[in-house]
Amino acid sequence: MGSEVITVTTREQCVALDEQDELAPLRAEFLLNEGExxxxxxxxGPVSRAVRQRVDDVLDHQWGEQLVRGWGSGWMAQPTRxxxxxxxxxGARPGEVLVADTLTFMIAKLVGGALNLRxxxxxxxxxxxxxxxxxxxxxxxxxxxxxxxxxKAIDRSNLASHLNDDVALVELTHVDxxxxxALDLNEITRVVHEAGALMLWDFAHSTxxxxxxxxxxxxxxxxxxxxxxxxxxxxAPAFVYVRREFQGVLENPLxxxxxxxxxxxxxxTYEPAAGMQAWVTSSPSIIALxxxxxxxxxxxxxxxxxxxxxxxxxxxxxxELVGQRLPGHFTVVTPLEHSRRGSQVxxxxxxxxxxxxxxxxxxxxxxxxAPDICRFGFTPLYLRFVxxxxxxxxxxxxxTSESYxxxxxxxxxxxx
Ligand SMILES: *Cc1c(COP(=O)(O)O)cnc(C)c1O
Numbered sequence: 181m182g183s184e185v186i187t188v189t190t191r192e193q194c195v196a197l198d199e200q201d202e203l204a205p206l207r208a209e210f211l212l213n214e215g216e217x218x219x220x221x222x223x224x225g226p227v228s229r230a231v232r233q234r235v236d237d238v239l240d241h242q243w244g245e246q247l248v249r250g251w252g253s254g255w256m257a258q259p260t261r262x263x264x265x266x267x268x269x270x271g272a273r274p275g276e277v278l279v280a281d282t283l284t285f286m287i288a289k290l291v292g293g294a295l296n297l298r299x300x301x302x303x304x305x306x307x308x309x310x311x312x313x314x315x316x317x318x319x320x321x322x323x324x325x326x327x328x329x330x331x332k333a334i335d336r337s338n339l340a341s342h343l344n345d346d347v348a349l350v351e352l353t354h355v356d357x358x359x360x361x362a363l364d365l366n367e368i369t370r371v372v373h374e375a376g377a378l379m380l381w382d383f384a385h386s387t388x389x390x391x392x393x394x395x396x397x398x399x400x401x402x403x404x405x406x407x408x409x410x411x412x413x414x415x416a417p418a419f420v421y422v423r424r425e426f427q428g429v430l431e432n433p434l435x436x437x438x439x440x441x442x443x444x445x446x447x448x449t450y451e452p453a454a455g456m457q458a459w460v461t462s463s464p465s466i467i468a469l470x471x472x473x474x475x476x477x478x479x480x481x482x483x484x485x486x487x488x489x490x491x492x493x494x495x496x497x498x499x500e501l502v503g504q505r506l507p508g509h510f511t512v513v514t515p516l517e518h519s520r521r522g523s524q525v526x527x528x529x530x531x532x533x534x535x536x537x538x539x540x541x542x543x544x545x546x547x548x549x550a551p552d553i554c555r556f557g558f559t560p561l562y563l564r565f566v567x568x569x570x571x572x573x574x575x576x577x578x579x580t581s582e583s584y585x586x587x588x589x590x591x592x593x594x595x596x
Contacts, residue, residue, distance in 0.1 A: 189501055194565040202482075203490055203560050209478050210411075210562045217567045217574075219546045222385060222524050222557030225411030225475070234474035238467055250466065256438075258469040259417075259460050265476045266410075266419045269484060270383065270402065271393030276424055278456035279406065279472065280464060283384060283418040284313045285434075286403040289459065290420065291321040291349065292433030294378045294401060295329060297426075298348035301377070305342055305350045308333035311357050314382055318351060339368065343375035350377055354392075355385035355522030358549050360514035362390060362522045366397045373398060384408060387419070389491065389523035389559075391484040394421055401426070409523065409559060410479075412472035420459050427455055436461035478561055490560035491523040494568055498525050498556065501572040509579050513553065527554045533592065534584035535575075541589065542574045548596045 198204055211227045212218060218226060242250045263277035270277070280286070291304065304318055315333060322329035334342050336352065343350075350372045355362045365381070372379040381402040386392055388409030394402060400423050406416030422430055435450045437443045439460045442451070452458035499512055510527035529535055529552060536548040546556040558568070578584055 189497065189504070189569070191566065191569050194497070194569040197493070197565040201490065201565070203486060204564070206478055206481060207562045207564065212562060215543055217544045217571045218562075219544060219556040219558065219571060221411070221559035221562075222389070222408055222555070223547055224407055224414060225409060225559065226562065227413070228411060228475055228478055230474035230477040231411070231413065231471045232474070234470040235467060238470040242470075243466065255464065255466050258466065258473070259464050260456055262417075262469060262473055262476070263419060263456060265473070266387070267421075269387055269392070269410075269479060270404075270421060271391075271395050271397075272421050273395060273424060275455055276394075276427075277419055277421050278459045279417045279419045279469065280460050281418055281420075282415065283382070283403055283405050284317050286418045286420045287314055287351070287380070287382065288317045288321055289432055289434055289461075290380050290401045290403060290422075290430075291318055291351065292325075293430040294349045294380060295321070295325050296431060296433070297378060297429070298376075299327070301346050301348035302327070302329055303347045304329060304331045305339065305347050305377075306331060306333050307336040307352055309336070309356060309358065310351075310353050311382070311384065314351065314353065336363070340371055343371060343377065345376060347372075347375055347377040349380060351380040351382065353382040353384060355390065355524075357385055358513070358553055358555070359526050360385075360522045360524040360555075362386070362515075362520055364519075365392065365394075365399070369397045369399055385522055385524070388479065389487070391488050394423070399423065401430070406468075406472045406475075409557075410472065411475040411561075413468065413475070415468065416472050416475075417465065417468055420456075422456065422459065427458075428452075432459050432461070434461050438462060438464070482561075487560045491558055492518050492521070494558040494560060494563060494565065495521060495523065495525050497565060497568045498558065498572065501569065502527065502575070505572055505576050506579055510554070523559070524555055524557045527556070528552050529554055531584045533596070534586070534589040535578060536596075537589035538578040538584045538586065539571075539575060541583075542578060544571045544574045550596070 209228045262279040267277045318331050369379045378400045383404030387404040402421040406412035439458045441453045513526040532552045532554045533548045
């Protein structure tokens with residue numbers, strides 16, 4: 181290491197990187213607070229101009245003028261239409277993705293359906309570091325499966341040793357929400373299938389952030405958030421992916437009228453609609469879908485390959501600058517290998533909560549994840565290299581002044 185050349189990255193170098201950045205023009209599509217550096221798009225993406233236009237159009241013209249006739253002129257098709265817009269972001273084929281509900285509900289539906297496809301098996305395997313909502317809903321679905329089902333939350337690095345012919349389903353979150361580690365989609369899906377189990381991926385921190393190819397990975401089912409990297413707005417609907425081969429086979433365990441083959445025949449018994457429509461349970465939220473529709477526009481002006489290249493450059497730069505400017509202050513929890521990194525950087529610090537609060541006070545919005553993680557999301561659509569530089573400058577100010585110990589930054593908010 182001694183002979184390694186230390187490159188001190190300057191602000192001018194960052195400005196030069198922004199000048200060459202092919203994604204730079206997309207920043208103008210977003211409504212961002214002047215002077216603020218937003219490193220929390222992994223939790224809630226910002227508003228884009230197209231979102232505002234699309235929502236205004238619903239209020240002014242669709243709901244506003246057509247009223248109930250809106251259902252007959254396009255609203256019903258929104259869940260499948262938006263699913264087809266999301267499909268290319270995850271490598272799905274047309275007709276394999278639908279937008280509805282929110283993520284926890286979608287996982288419940290997929291788990292319920294999947295358990296019925298492996299009636300002789302009694303185990304769901306998942307990661308003990310998984311997002312808590314996934315763990316809660318899987319437990320609840322297991323209790324209601326109609327046969328004994330155990331949810332085994334394991335250390336994911338030992339997954340292979342827990343796979344056997346009693347495992348019905350494996351559910352994993354592809355990018356760890358705390359550490360930012362990206363799991364090996366192809367390899368894990370392959371070993372799960374080898375054991376005869378089904379694979380359900382949670383793409384909450386992956387969609388719109390890292391390229392995914394569910395088709396070549398052979399993924400059975402997946403679901404993800406609309407409001408994180410997809411920027412669909414607070415509480416935006418989720419999406420669900422059901423591989424074509426499972427359509428008509430995997431049953432939606434929460435059937436409702438709008439997933440019926442003929443909803444307006446008002447028949448007393450359920451008959452699922454063809455294809456992904458069967459995953460709709462109840463009335464789609466048209467205003468929320470309009471917002472998500474607008475949010476997806478910007479993804480059509482670039483590619484996931486370009487987004488990924490810039491994401492890695494941004495996270496590399498952040499990690500390098502933190503190492504240069506604040507040696508010894510933080511432990512970088514996020515993997516340094518590109519293949520194992522999502523689009524966020526997690527830094528461990530004893531006073532992580534105070535650090536994040538002090539940074540927010542200084543105009544850099546990141547977030548805290550208990551017990552000791554400072555989490556920073558990097559969204560290539562609107563972040564500049566110079567933002568990374570300036571964010572680290574402000575972090576240096578917080579760390580050297582020890583303002584993170586300030587009493588006003590230590591009172592815990594309910595939402596972190
Ligand atoms: C954000 C998130 C959820 C929760 O999504 P809801 O739409 O609020 O239900 C679930 N799982 C993971 C991994 C998440 O990051």
